[in-house]
Amino acid sequence: MSLNCASLVFRVPCILGQPRRANTTKLTSTSYVGSCLSTHRKKSHQNNSFHIFSQLNFNQNNSSSSVMEDKRNLVLSSMEPEKYSKELDVAVRVVQMACSLCQKVQDSLISKTNSPVHSKDDNSPVTVADWSVQAMVSWILSESFGCRNVSILAEEDVQSLSTADATGPLDAVVKTVNDCLIEAPHFGLKGPQVPLGTSDVLEAISRCNSTGGPTGRFWALDPVDGTLGFVRGDQYAVALALIEDGEVVLGVLGCPNYPMKKEWLSYHHRYHRIISKLTPPSSESWDKGCVIYARKGSGEAWMQPLHQKNKLLAWPNSKKPVRVSSIDNPALATFCEPFEKSNSSHSFTAGLAHSVGLRKQPLRVYSMVKYAAIARGDAEIFMKFARTGYKEKIWDHAAGVIIIQEAGGVVTDAGGSPLDFSKGIFLEGLDRGIIACAGAKLHEKIIRAVDASWNSSSL
Numbered sequence: 001m002s003l004n005c006a007s008l009v010f011r012v013p014c015i016l017g018q019p020r021r022a023n024t025t026k027l028t029s030t031s032y033v034g035s036c037l038s039t040h041r042k043k044s045h046q047n048n049s050f051h052i053f054s055q056l057n058f059n060q061n062n063s064s065s066s067v068m069e070d071k072r073n074l075v076l077s078s079m080e081p082e083k084y085s086k087e088l089d090v091a092v093r094v095v096q097m098a099c100s101l102c103q104k105v106q107d108s109l110i111s112k113t114n115s116p117v118h119s120k121d122d123n124s125p126v127t128v129a130d131w132s133v134q135a136m137v138s139w140i141l142s143e144s145f146g147c148r149n150v151s152i153l154a155e156e157d158v159q160s161l162s163t164a165d166a167t168g169p170l171d172a173v174v175k176t177v178n179d180c181l182i183e184a185p186h187f188g189l190k191g192p193q194v195p196l197g198t199s200d201v202l203e204a205i206s207r208c209n210s211t212g213g214p215t216g217r218f219w220a221l222d223p224v225d226g227t228l229g230f231v232r233g234d235q236y237a238v239a240l241a242l243i244e245d246g247e248v249v250l251g252v253l254g255c256p257n258y259p260m261k262k263e264w265l266s267y268h269h270r271y272h273r274i275i276s277k278l279t280p281p282s283s284e285s286w287d288k289g290c291v292i293y294a295r296k297g298s299g300e301a302w303m304q305p306l307h308q309k310n311k312l313l314a315w316p317n318s319k320k321p322v323r324v325s326s327i328d329n330p331a332l333a334t335f336c337e338p339f340e341k342s343n344s345s346h347s348f349t350a351g352l353a354h355s356v357g358l359r360k361q362p363l364r365v366y367s368m369v370k371y372a373a374i375a376r377g378d379a380e381i382f383m384k385f386a387r388t389g390y391k392e393k394i395w396d397h398a399a400g401v402i403i404i405q406e407a408g409g410v411v412t413d414a415g416g417s418p419l420d421f422s423k424g425i426f427l428e429g430l431d432r433g434i435i436a437c438a439g440a441k442l443h444e445k446i447i448r449a450v451d452a453s454w455n456s457s458s459l
């Protein structure tokens, strides 16, 4: 694995870990501004330390040896790579690989040469891509950090794939995983020396058996988020987050069909495909798809284009910063919500939208691409109100939440409390729904409207 360290050598450690907010704390505009200020302070700290480093070099010849030793120690301690830099490097590369894998499977699904759609016990469609991404990510993370150091909580379980009537899908998964891993060097990662066998693939999937919790470190993976969008040829995402002691510290979101023209988000992806076929390829290689990522406490979120076939992944050279929109006028704001009304009450959000003065039609998009849209500044609000009794899973939100927060936005439950990733697989204690906004002003308006509508309905 070639870790890109060039940019790290002269950088000082970024102070991670903002003070943990108690789960009962409501997020207000003041706490939001507070988090922006702490980010600013961290940046000043970085600049100061860089200054100290230059100063020490300049004075070196005039110093006594013991003073020089002290200074050298000071410099060495400030040259430590940023925390989680290797984890972020590997996570971005492996999500790039996963996007490439998914694109191939989705293309074959659309061309109908074979049909990789299968049914899980709960009748939701699950694809070869789900299992293959999970196996591939699990294998790469284990190789990069050592099996014993990697704990993964992921969506797919191995049982349905290892039964006798699943030999067709299993063979397809093994082939898909190996076809993907052979490309690992293009992504700056090391693949296996010999192709993985069936038992290796099953083992990689079954290794993702973490149950999360408040202590220790684990990865949360949704191999293909928005399965319905995926099988319909529309939006979906690959989501990978690193959670440490109950806090999300890294988030990486691959969005292979994210259109570069934001208006196209509201069109069915079929339209994008037809137009792409009708128009000759332009010199603009970045026409759709991106990987977005953020590290806790950095105050920054980034996106990069999808890896180009047969090229070496140029990362982080190709990254661009993303920032939430500055629109705080509800009449100009775009709000997104789940595509399926069974996943979120469209009528309730329509009422809320009306009461806070949102005027635009809702943008219904599958998967965590909605989080990406807020982080990139293409939409201002995301609301999800699942039916009573449904428990949100952490892999459906962890990566998106940290990316929006570091891009300058606010994410809470509908009562204004932060989402709690420390309670295992589910977002326990979630109050009614999830609200993500580009800014504190819009967020407060929506929280107030939710409260008002709840109170009036209980009268």
Ligand SMILES: Nc1ncnc2c1ncn2[C@@H]1O[C@H](COP(=O)(O)OS(=O)(=O)O)[C@@H](OP(=O)(O)O)[C@H]1O
Pocket (backbone or CB within 6 Å): 222, 224, 225, 226, 227, 228, 229, 337, 338, 339, 340, 341, 342, 343, 344, 365, 366, 367, 368, 384, 386, 387, 390, 393, 396
């Ligand atoms: N009943 C119900 N209510 C709420 N949420 C549910 C429900 N059932 C499933 N899920 C989870 O929602 C994930 C898809 O959420 P989205 O916001 O992407 O919805 S939608 O696909 O746009 O309709 C979906 O993710 P995937 O399974 O990865 O597709 C599920 O984790």
